[in-house]
Amino acid sequence: MNAPSPVDKNSAGVGERQYHIAVAPGEVSTVALLPGDPFRVPLIAEFLTDVKTIAHNREHLTMTGVYKGRKITATSTGMGCPSTAIAVEELIRVGVTSFIRVGSSAGLQVGVKPGDLLVSEGALRNDGTSAAYAHHGFPAVPDLAIALELDKVARELTKGTNTAVYSGINASDDAFYAETPEWISELNRLGILNVEMESSALYVVARLRGVRAGMICSTSSNLFDGTSLYGDIKTALKDGWMNSIEAALEVAVRLEL
Numbered sequence: 001m002n003a004p005s006p007v008d009k010n011s012a013g014v015g016e017r018q019y020h021i022a023v024a025p026g027e028v029s030t031v032a033l034l035p036g037d038p039f040r041v042p043l044i045a046e047f048l049t050d051v052k053t054i055a056h057n058r059e060h061l062t063m064t065g066v067y068k069g070r071k072i073t074a075t076s077t078g079m080g081c082p083s084t085a086i087a088v089e090e091l092i093r094v095g096v097t098s099f100i101r102v103g104s105s106a107g108l109q110v111g112v113k114p115g116d117l118l119v120s121e122g123a124l125r126n127d128g129t130s131a132a133y134a135h136h137g138f139p140a141v142p143d144l145a146i147a148l149e150l151d152k153v154a155r156e157l158t159k160g161t162n163t164a165v166y167s168g169i170n171a172s173d174d175a176f177y178a179e180t181p182e183w184i185s186e187l188n189r190l191g192i193l194n195v196e197m198e199s200s201a202l203y204v205v206a207r208l209r210g211v212r213a214g215m216i217c218s219t220s221s222n223l224f225d226g227t228s229l230y231g232d233i234k235t236a237l238k239d240g241w242m243n244s245i246e247a248a249l250e251v252a253v254r255l256e257l
């Protein structure tokens with residue numbers, strides 16, 4: 001009998017319909033918008049023509065469509081870095097070369113309010129998934145051109161409105177309910193703008209695989225000044241999602257992603 005030969009995950013599934021996202025090569029664009037929540041994928045589709053649902057397996061719903069002549073894919077990552085890394089790995093295997101996460105995120109600096117837009121300049125890696133990929137000193141940073149363009153377009157889209165745009169470093173936490181007041185205060189002291197749960201893995205996997213990534217979030221709440229997570233903020237959050245989606249689509253067109 002031959003000796004067992006362990007699977008090489010680097011080449012597993014290349015060229016095939018993917019195990020988790022259930023998408024095959026040729027079914028997607030070169031650029032994918034990544035919300036966490038599958039219910040946000042149809043919100044992205046509201047901006048598109050020629051919309052097609054490609055697959056829905058587990059938390060990963062994938063739709064494609066066209067925005068200003070450019071083919072766009074939207075795939076939900078689910079919550080957290082583990083399922084995000086899986087979605088990104090599998091989307092790369094079927095042809096995606098640029099990612100823009102359109103997320104929700106909690107503000108950590110005074111004045112950041114529900115619905116404000118948060119553009120990421122890098123992520124503090126407080127997650128386990130990216131640690132499985134790279135040394136803890138490896139930076140989790142977006143593609144520079146995508147980050148700069150997201151900031152520019154977000155400011156253009158919200159000019160003259162009550163919506164503020166901030167760019168800065170975010171934290172990526174693994175454990176939503178383990179964020180203590182002490183941790184929130186420490187992140188604030190370090191000048192961290194906001195916290196979410198996916199960009200650390202997105203950026204590290206993207207860098208290691210040689211593809212591009214960025215992130216723009218809508219503010220859900222403010223953990224430092226206590227703006228409620230559970231109060232009457234859903235309308236502002238949704239307005240922020242729509243602004244962030246439009247900004248990401250414009251960046252995809254302008255940078256020809």
Ligand SMILES: O=P(O)(O)O[C@H]1O[C@H](CO)[C@@H](O)[C@H]1O
Pocket residue numbers: 035036037078079080102103104105176195196197198
């Ligand atoms: O709304 P999404 O994009 O899922 O983003 C945020 O919301 C979830 C937590 O409520 C986490 O996934 C966090 O990153």
Ligand SMILES: O=c1cc[nH]c(=O)[nH]1
Pocket residue numbers: 104105106173176179195196197220223
């Ligand atoms: O969006 C997020 C992510 C982590 N923690 C929060 O409170 N909100």
